[in-house]
Amino acid sequence: MTDNSNDRPNDLAAKSLAVIAPLPRISIQAFCETQEIARLVEQATADRRMEKAHVKVQMGGGAAAAEAYRNAPTPNVVLIEGDAHRERLLETLDRLSQVCDNDTKVMVIGQVNDVLLYRELMRLGVSDYLVPPFGVVDLVRSLSEIFRAPGAEPVGRVVAFVGAKGGVGSSTIAHNVAWAMARQLKLDSVVVDLDLAFGTAGLNFNQDPPQGVAEVVFAPDRLDAAVVDRLLSKCAEQLNLLAAPATLDRVYDFHEDVFDPLLEIMRANVPCAVLDMPHVWTAWSKRALIAADEVVIVASPDLANLRNAKNLIDLLKAARPNDAAPRLILNQVGVPKRAEIKPGDFAKALDLEPAAVIAFDPGLFGAAANNGQMIAETAPSNKVNEVFTDLAKRVTGKAETRRSKRPAIFEPLMAVINRKKAG
The missing domain is CATH 3.40.50.300 (P-loop containing nucleotide triphosphate hydrolases)
Structure with missing residues (x-):
């Protein structure tokens, strides 16, 4: 999350000097709510460190993402822009989790600079939470760190x-x-x-x-x-x-x-x-x-x-x-x-x-x-092409994980939502 709180170190000078590793050959799909964020993501695709990544930008936010993946494979990274409503964001993530492959990483762009929400999303397994204003370099850095951070799982x-x-x-x-x-x-x-x-x-x-x-x-x-x-x-x-x-x-x-x-x-x-x-x-x-x-x-x-x-x-x-x-x-x-x-x-x-x-x-x-x-x-x-596609799904893990169960990174979401409603 891009914020100026004491929740995590945020030395802007150090960040500006830090080397940002190029992204691997991954697919990224962004679902934006506002034209400003859509333009920023488009601008990020022109960055030299994004050269290998395949990026697609769409409108509609998390609801559009959940609908898009009902009958389509999910990419390596789903980036969604949420609104200011906390419970609505969690409910959107839960709907997305039901159609999302286990190995897909999720990044959220929010509108509330809320440290507690950031911590909650990190516990749930969301890869990062960004809050405007932030620039192209901030977005590229965040995407890079998902795959290059110490202890990060291999891409493929x-x-x-x-x-x-x-x-x-x-x-x-x-x-x-x-x-x-x-x-x-x-x-x-x-x-x-x-x-x-x-x-x-x-x-x-x-x-x-x-x-x-x-x-x-x-x-x-x-x-x-x-x-x-x-x-x-x-x-x-x-x-x-x-x-x-x-x-x-x-x-x-x-x-x-x-x-x-x-x-x-x-x-x-x-x-x-x-x-x-x-x-x-x-x-x-x-x-x-x-x-x-x-x-x-x-x-x-x-x-x-x-x-x-x-x-x-x-x-x-x-x-x-x-x-x-x-x-x-x-x-x-x-x-x-x-x-x-x-x-x-x-x-x-x-x-x-x-x-x-x-x-x-x-x-x-x-x-x-x-x-x-x-x-x-x-x-x-x-018909043999269907056989090849089915084999591709099996060996990449898509056939076993897709909608067979809610991915582990989102398992606590319904409990969080239910607690909020009960309160």
Whole structure:
């Protein structure tokens, strides 16, 4: 809260000299009540430190925000402008909480310079409470501190896609799910192609960047967020690629922790990083799988895939006892004249229900691959796009948290409101 009270240190001179860290690749949606605040937020988007953030400004305040997210995913940050009525603000936040994802952060611009209200909102988990007058720099600083403050949770998660066997379509599914994250869920996402020798992400996205993930591993001493940002190739709005060189002029034998710094940078700067894992078994590939926040195993319904998938699942469960089990996708189901294991029997043998079963459709997927496009581009009405969107929701946590329960940061709101009414 911007105020001149003694509630927290407010040394304006120190603030003016403090370095404001650039915001990561996040999405911010502001719902304003007044044109003055709307203009201020618009002005903030032009600040150099907001360059990576995607900002959308709308009118209508918290009520409009609650309505907007009934059937739409929430962004990384929701900024709402409230009025001077204390109870109405709390009720608005409660309505918003019912349609808000658990990992969405909320910032409130109020009209009352009230230290008690500020403390109350902080206890409830609201990220910050600003009161006019404040400037563009104050707003940018507040947004930056949400993600850069000591102890702040990482911005995003790392999702690894791996094939139980070569040729099962793991890369294709990884790329299409990443596309759904960016285009349907509006999450800034990066595809990291770790198949350095034979990676297909550049082909699938019709990109041929001169630099990519090879520069990360062959020059680790200069790796930082700025370097990674320069290596990214833009595939679409809110979707970038860290491409593999896909050349054989060198071998790609690395130490097991070679990608650790890259994954740390991704978690701190991107809502979702999709690792397109090669079908190899090395120290570094094993470590990357175990370190990922989510692992998706893609398999075709035959015996070799069943054996390999079981080995992967058993290893990951043992190495990650406190994490969720890997997700299983059965792909290329229904190949003519091929003897297959029925999806139900495949799942029963693994004691793991498939997150999706995708039918064999060489015409659809072949056309997209040859055009360097995603399925949503070549066949936007095809039902498989719904599968990719559902998978995107699952691996980003959107499917589990959305409206399944009121987010923890807002749980005390109704108690606060009820106490006020009872009083």
